[in-house]
Amino acid sequence: MTTSLFMRIRDRFPADTSRVLMETPDGRTYSYADADQESSRFAATLVALGAQKGDRIAVQVDKSPESLFLYLGCIRAGLVYLPLNTAYQAEELAYFMNNAAPVVFVCQPGREDEVRHIAREQDVAVVMTLGTEGDGSIIDASQDQTTDFPAVACADDDLAAILYTSGTTGKPKGAMMTQINLWSNATTLEKLWGFTRVDVLFHALPVFHTHGLFIACHCVLLSGSKMYFAPRFDRDEALKVLPCCTVMMGVPTFYVRLLAGNDFTAETTRNMRLFISGSAPLLPETFMAFQRRTGHTLLERYGMTEMGMATSNPLDGERIVHTVGQALPDVDIRVTDDAGRVLPAGQVGVLEARGPNVFAGYWKMPEKTREEFRDDGFFITGDIALIDDRGYVHIVGRAKDLVITGGFNVYPKEIETAIDDLDGVLESAVIGVPHPDFGEAIVAIVVRTDPCLADQMIIDAIKGRLANFKVPKKVIFVPDLPRNAMGKVQKNILRDQYQNLF
Ligand code: AMP
Numbered sequence: 001m002t003t004s005l006f007m008r009i010r011d012r013f014p015a016d017t018s019r020v021l022m023e024t025p026d027g028r029t030y031s032y033a034d035a036d037q038e039s040s041r042f043a044a045t046l047v048a049l050g051a052q053k054g055d056r057i058a059v060q061v062d063k064s065p066e067s068l069f070l071y072l073g074c075i076r077a078g079l080v081y082l083p084l085n086t087a088y089q090a091e092e093l094a095y096f097m098n099n100a101a102p103v104v105f106v107c108q109p110g111r112e113d114e115v116r117h118i119a120r121e122q123d124v125a126v127v128m129t130l131g132t133e134g135d136g137s138i139i140d141a142s143q144d145q146t147t148d149f150p151a152v153a154c155a156d157d158d159l160a161a162i163l164y165t166s167g168t169t170g171k172p173k174g175a176m177m178t179q180i181n182l183w184s185n186a187t188t189l190e191k192l193w194g195f196t197r198v199d200v201l202f203h204a205l206p207v208f209h210t211h212g213l214f215i216a217c218h219c220v221l222l223s224g225s226k227m228y229f230a231p232r233f234d235r236d237e238a239l240k241v242l243p244c245c246t247v248m249m250g251v252p253t254f255y256v257r258l259l260a261g262n263d264f265t266a267e268t269t270r271n272m273r274l275f276i277s278g279s280a281p282l283l284p285e286t287f288m289a290f291q292r293r294t295g296h297t298l299l300e301r302y303g304m305t306e307m308g309m310a311t312s313n314p315l316d317g318e319r320i321v322h323t324v325g326q327a328l329p330d331v332d333i334r335v336t337d338d339a340g341r342v343l344p345a346g347q348v349g350v351l352e353a354r355g356p357n358v359f360a361g362y363w364k365m366p367e368k369t370r371e372e373f374r375d376d377g378f379f380i381t382g383d384i385a386l387i388d389d390r391g392y393v394h395i396v397g398r399a400k401d402l403v404i405t406g407g408f409n410v411y412p413k414e415i416e417t418a419i420d421d422l423d424g425v426l427e428s429a430v431i432g433v434p435h436p437d438f439g440e441a442i443v444a445i446v447v448r449t450d451p452c453l454a455d456q457m458i459i460d461a462i463k464g465r466l467a468n469f470k471v472p473k474k475v476i477f478v479p480d481l482p483r484n485a486m487g488k489v490q491k492n493i494l495r496d497q498y499q500n501l502f
Contacts, residue, residue, distance in 0.1 A: 004154035005179040006075040009186075010036065014197065014224035021220070022065050022229045025237055030065045032224070035072060037147040042073025044145035045138060049126050051103045053078035053152055056162060058102035058124075060084040060093070060115075063207045063231050064132040066139065068217060070106065071207075075179075078152030081161040082174075083208040085485065090118055092172075097122035099364060100162060100174060106130050106138055132231065156180035162363050163210060165305040174363030175306045177214075184356035185308035186218035188328050193274060193299075194315050195223035195247070202241060202248040204233035206485050210305050211279050216249045233257070239268055247274045251487030252282045255298065259289050269294045274315070278302060278324075280487040281395065281413075283420060283427060287321045300324050302395060304381060306359045307331075311393050323392040331355035332378075335387055340374065348396055351385040352378040384411055401491060403432030405440050408469045415444065415472065418465050419458060424450030429481050429489045430472065435502045443501060444472040445494055447480060474501060 017033035046057060057079050061067050074081040082100055084093070086108065093115065097105065102124055107115040109129040119127050130136035154160075160179045164172040201220050205212030220227045228241050233254050242248065255277060258264045269275075275290070278301045290298050301312035302324030310333060313325035327333040334342050335349040343349045358379045361369035372380050384396045397413035404410070412430035419428040426447040432440035446458065455475035462471050476498070482490045 004075065004078065004151055004158075005160050005183050006039075006072065006151045007153075008183055009072070009075075009218070009221050010151070012222045012224065019197075019224065020226050022068070022227055024065065024229055025231070025241075028065070034065075035069060035221075038066065038069035038142075039072035039076050040147045040149040041142035041145040042070050042138070043077035043079075043149040043151075045142040046073065046079060046104060047077055047149075048141075048145070049104055049128075051077065051079050053154075054080060054159065055104075056080045056082045056100045056102040058082045058084060058096060058100060058105045059130075060086060060088065060105070060107050060111075060208075061130045061136075062086060062108060062132045063212075063229075064130070064134075065229060066130060066132075066134060066136075067207055068229075070130065070138070071213065071217075075160050076149060076151045078154050078158070080159045083161070083163065083213060085206070085208045087485070090114060094118050094122055095171065096164065097124050099171075104128060106136075109136055154179050156183075157360065159360070161214075163305045173365055173368060176360040176363050177308075178360050180356050181308065181359055182214055182218070184330060185328075186214065186222055188330055188357075189215060189309055189312075190219045190222040192312060192315060192328065193219065193247070193276065195219045195225060197224045199223060199225035199247050199273075200245045201225065201227040202230070202238065202245040203227040204230040204238065204254065205249060205251070206232075209279075209486055210303070210308055211249065211251070211486065214308055215303070235260070239263060242268050243271055246271055247276070248272065249276045249278075251279045252277055252286060253280075253483060253487035255282070255286055255290055259286065259293060264293065266294050269296055272296060274299060276301060278309075280483075280489070282322075284321050285420065302383075302393065304383075307353055307355070307379060307381075308357045310353045310355070310357065310381075313392075320392050323388075323394050325393065326391040327353075327393075328355070328357070331357060333387065333393065334378065335385055336380075345387055345389045348384060348386045350399060351381045351383045351393065351395075353381060354378045384413075401431075403430075403440050403442055405432060405435070405442055406438040406469055410442060410470050412442075415442065415462065415466065415470055418462055419444055419446060422453075422458060422461050424448050424453035425458070427481065429491060429494055431491050431494050431498065433495060433498050433501050435473070438473075441473040441502055442470065443498055444475045445481065445498075446475055446477055448477055 013032045022030040104126045106128045109131045128138040157178045161177040162174040207213045277298045297319045299313045303309035311325045313319035332354045337349045382399045397411035415430045428446045435441035458475045482493045
């Protein structure tokens with residue numbers, strides 16, 4: 001094949017490349033021509049620094065238009081883009097450097113000394129910086145480089161990116177994303193969600209994660225549309241900008257925050273055609289409140305780092321609350337039992353997926369990769385789900401969240417749903433903590449809206465609804481649940497915090 005992910009993306013740029021691709025809150029605008037030229041400069045700079053096709057370029061920087069151009073520069077030069085969460089600290093960086101052996105590490109200007117020190121110890125030869133104001137040593141080095149760097153041809157199964165995913169246990173694993181993984185998902189989603197040139201995407205997601213980087217940016221790049229590129233989600237900023245946007249992609253927390261004040265109204269969303277939610281479970285209450293307040297029905301979809309998106313509620317057609325929709329057109333899904341047997345519609349088991357979007361395996365972890373694939377190519381997602389008779393997927397929980405209490409298997413999601421349904425409860429997280437009799441005991445961490453709601457009231461209400469072994473042994477009230485940047489509740493933090501309750 002003589003093409004590449006980059007060439008395919010660039011072929012989709014509008015003929016008039018002066019069209020705006022990105023606008024930032026401080027009023028800077030960047031065109032498609034900028035994306036073309038800056039990605040060329042970055043590609044040439046990285047090659048001049050010694051990077052060759054297939055080499056990894058680790059990037060731990062704050063979100064900025066230049067960070068997106070750097071991604072494009074990497075794939076233009078046939079390099080493997082390796083974005084890292086800015087929250088990662090020294091020990092984690094040492095692990096990533098050691099594991100992925102990047103030839104260049106691009107860091108935030110303020111952390112240069114620290115990163116250089118780690119890079120020396122891990123034999124990473126080159127450290128560059130990139131700031132958020134068009135500053136940094138990689139920008140300086142790129143100034144004299146060509147704006148016409150010829151894109152390096154790649155095969156479909158050449159790597160385009162490695163994204164580390166941190167499971168709840170063990171070391172982070174580098175999910176190897178190929179050229180075709182990213183391209184297939186990008187074209188499928190752009191079509192499925194009806195992106196056109198006139199769209200304006202409100203982009204407030206981080207760009208070290210598949211959601212903000214690939215799902216969001218590729219839909220825009222492929223449709224020649226524009227995005228409002230915010231460094232982070234800020235409610236006031238969102239209220240100001242949303243009236244000029246047509247699409248928003250967010251994690252559920254964004255929508256909860258928008259709904260938190262009455263100044264978010266149907267008027268704020270008057271130009272919007274689509275709100276998409278994913279990366280963490282959307283509470284039915286949020287779905288309903290959003291519909292009541294704005295008249296819009298949130299479109300929930302499901303995916304993971306290892307496969308981009310796998311299912312989506314429809315653009316036209318019924319978006320069903322508490323489901324993540326149907327399999328994407330080019331993705332096969334199924335639910336299996338513990339022995340790997342395929343289960344009929346309506347039965348709960350592990351969700352598996354197969355398609356051109358599914359990753360090539362974990363970097364340098366052939367064993368782990370083998371464990372997570374079936375012989376016929378299905379990837380075992382680890383999410384517990386059922387597929388109903390209309391093909392809609394209902395996520396029931398995470399296999400790794402499973403609590404075994406007194407010999408019974410309990411999926412926390414079922415208990416969380418029951419608690420969340422109670423009056424006076426905003427949300428909850430159910431975990432298992434060590435217990436001398438039961439092995440693990442179920443504990444519910446609850447955020448209440450009614451300060452008079454007592455723990456015993458919750459326990460009594462759940463007793464009436466669920467089997468006894470699912471009733472929490474303790475209920476703990478907290479002001480908020482700990483969440484990561486993608487809005488996922490960090491149960492590992494809760495498990496650590498409450499490990500000595502019994
Ligand atoms: P990540 O690799 O960070 O994208 O996380 C992927 C995981 O997020 C999935 O395996 C699911 O457990 C969860 N997830 C993603 N989207 C949804 C959704 N719409 N509803 C529930 N869980 C989701």
